Amino acid sequence: MHFDRLVGLRTFCRRIGVLKLARWQSEARVARRRREYTRTQRATVTIAVDGLSPRILVSDAFEYARALSWEDDAHLLRAITGRLAPGSICWDIGASVGIYTLVMAGKAGAAGAVVSFEPEPRSNARLRENVHFNKFTNVTVFDCALGSKRGQFTLNVAEHASAGTHSLATPAVAHQRRAATLIEVFPGDQILAEKLLPVPNFVKVDVEGAEEQVITGMANTLRNPRCHTLVCEVHFALLEAQGKPGAPARIVKQLQEYGFRGIEWLDRSHLFARKGAAA
Numbered sequence: 218m219h220f221d222r223l224v225g226l227r228t229f230c231r232r233i234g235v236l237k238l239a240r241w242q243s244e245a246r247v248a249r250r251r252r253e254y255t256r257t258q259r260a261t262v263t264i265a266v267d268g269l270s271p272r273i274l275v276s277d278a279f280e281y282a283r284a285l286s287w288e289d290d291a292h293l294l295r296a297i298t299g300r301l302a303p304g305s306i307c308w309d310i311g312a313s314v315g316i317y318t319l320v321m322a323g324k325a326g327a328a329g330a331v332v333s334f335e336p337e338p339r340s341n342a343r344l345r346e347n348v349h350f351n352k353f354t355n356v357t358v359f360d361c362a363l364g365s366k367r368g369q370f371t372l373n374v375a376e377h378a379s380a381g382t383h384s385l386a387t388p389a390v391a392h393q394r395r396a397a398t399l400i401e402v403f404p405g406d407q408i409l410a411e412k413l414l415p416v417p418n419f420v421k422v423d424v425e426g427a428e429e430q431v432i433t434g435m436a437n438t439l440r441n442p443r444c445h446t447l448v449c450e451v452h453f454a455l456l457e458a459q460g461k462p463g464a465p466a467r468i469v470k471q472l473q474e475y476g477f478r479g480i481e482w483l484d485r486s487h488l489f490a491r492k493g494a495a496a
Contacts, residue, residue, distance in 0.1 A: 339378035405435025426455030
């Protein structure tokens, strides 16, 4: 779908309450999953995508519902695995507790690698536990965020580690924040050079309103021909609340300048960009 049409559709949907209805449906689904946990007390959730079956640890109803969100994202996970092969190099930027990291690690295999970035300390610890629990040896975890500038910045922290809504957005536009913590932020190009990381073939970005900064800070990496696919969640509401309603259009333009030609929207917020055939 063309970007301008998507923005217009989202604006119309907000006016007639469609997005509110979608949020209500999502909240109802989460409540149902939490009740299910109360009955079952399951310790793990299996992520069954494209013949893969990594398991994610759960210790309470919130974490159980969050782990089952892979079912809502199955179309995204299938799009990702369809662009990966054994030996693929993947970056998971905004990895949270690791749903996407685990799927990418399984698909990339021992010959490949996943580099995961998660700055929130509790989420980072859970991510490492999930990687260890699945016995993946092809995952490297960093406890920093990526952005356009090097420095320390304030991360607004959600109450639960697995919420996936920790954000560099200002407290006024963030929701369900418990506290704030200082984190290290690096441009992706800089950390790739300093840590001697391999150029990723695939990049996933989910950074709660900081996606434009991430993409700006790894321009050289994304321009590299070896980097052939990117999936980015575009947080329209957070960007608008920060006074950046033009950010989604700028992101699309940046990706086109970096050589991505096949750009499409997989749903109302996930941008899928690719260069030619997968490596």
